[in-house]
Amino acid sequence: MSDLVEDTYAEAFRSLYTEFLITARDRKWLDHAIHAATGHGSSSIMCDCEAGLDRYVGPGGDPSFETPDGRPGAICQLHVPRFWKNREAALEKALLARVCQNVLTCPTTRCFAPGSGPNSFRLGRKLAWFGDGFERLEDRFGRTMWVVPTMGGEFCIDRRFPWFDGIMGGNLWFMATSEDASIEAAERAVAACEAVPGVITPFPGGVAASGSKAGSRYKFLFASTNDQFCPTLTNRPDFKSQLPPDVKSVMEIIINGRDLASVSSATQASIQAALTVPGIVRITAGNYGGRLGKSWVWLRPENHPQP
Numbered sequence: 001m002s003d004l005v006e007d008t009y010a011e012a013f014r015s016l017y018t019e020f021l022i023t024a025r026d027r028k029w030l031d032h033a034i035h036a037a038t039g040h041g042s043s044s045i046m047c048d049c050e051a052g053l054d055r056y057v058g059p060g061g062d063p064s065f066e067t068p069d070g071r072p073g074a075i076c077q078l079h080v081p082r083f084w085k086n087r088e089a090a091l092e093k094a095l096l097a098r099v100c101q102n103v104l105t106c107p108t109t110r111c112f113a114p115g116s117g118p119n120s121f122r123l124g125r126k127l128a129w130f131g132d133g134f135e136r137l138e139d140r141f142g143r144t145m146w147v148v149p150t151m152g153g154e155f156c157i158d159r160r161f162p163w164f165d166g167i168m169g170g171n172l173w174f175m176a177t178s179e180d181a182s183i184e185a186a187e188r189a190v191a192a193c194e195a196v197p198g199v200i201t202p203f204p205g206g207v208a209a210s211g212s213k214a215g216s217r218y219k220f221l222f223a224s225t226n227d228q229f230c231p232t233l234t235n236r237p238d239f240k241s242q243l244p245p246d247v248k249s250v251m252e253i254i255i256n257g258r259d260l261a262s263v264s265s266a267t268q269a270s271i272q273a274a275l276t277v278p279g280i281v282r283i284t285a286g287n288y289g290g291r292l293g294k295s296w297v298w299l300r301p302e303n304h305p306q307p
Helices: 025-037 085-103 123-131 177-195 262-272
Strands: 009-023 050-057 073-081 110-112 136-140 143-150 153-158 160-177 212-214 221-225 249-257 280-284 295-298
Touching: 009 025, 009 085, 009 249, 009 262, 025 073, 025 085, 050 143, 073 085, 073 249, 085 123, 085 160, 110 143, 123 143, 123 153, 136 280, 143 262, 160 177, 160 262, 160 295, 177 249, 177 280, 249 262, 262 280, 262 295
Parallel strands: 110 153
Antiparallel strands: 009 073, 009 110, 009 160, 009 295, 050 073, 136 143, 143 153, 160 249, 160 280, 212 221
16 A cells, blocks of 8 residues: 555444436436436535435446346435434435436436335335326336326336445545646546445535535534645644645545445545546545544555454
8 A cells, every 4th residue: 555545544424325226218318317316415414415326237337237127227325324313204305305306307217226125215106196196006127116197208116215224424535736636536536436336426526625524613513614634724824734745735535335345445446546646645534533433444454454
């Protein structure tokens, strides 16, 4: 492992998550549905959930996963923190709102549950009420689905969508001598995550330019800019920065996923991809000394083998 990688950990924490598979007639309309359904899903600080694209499947995507209707598809994930009150209800509400408002409304789309599990939401029945009495259960694509008539034709959706325990808050910080270098490192890291099944990188383009800390000097805020790592504050005489010399920009990626192993694999793939970028000074991660979560994602796992 390169000396540029700090021997530290990202302090991840437990989540509840659900997945849904969108298919469409072509990649254009599939991408429209993905972007709409996962929008405003960057951070649980002020979003209803953290949302993102896991991977493309079917034609033009992961060939190991065939879509039920044989069309281009994409699996998306939604996560909420397990420490939230009413977390199951919050996750179901986010799933219902996003599929109803952004998948149902997108031309040519269908919505499938990509798997099964012991716990599930009756998403199909609730969305089907949009059919105003004309909705019906039919056998489609080898499964029983709700079929809802629409002005564009019809919308098909599976009856139940399972939810599971997952992991949120894996993260990496890319400290660089320029904004261009930090962005390129983050972009390469996000691309590496896209090749790891079972993870998402919320935030626009998968990258967060405004990493935060817990709390604020303003009592009404519970999160604020991570000032000790803001490059433009390093020359203030009354301020103690924690940035290495020559760092002019820090970009962050957040990694959520099905389990700690998936997030760890994505973390290692991201590090290797980012290390090739000229101008990288340090790759590190944010944590709260173990106060937030107990799922630690070590950046140098060879020094900290799993028990």
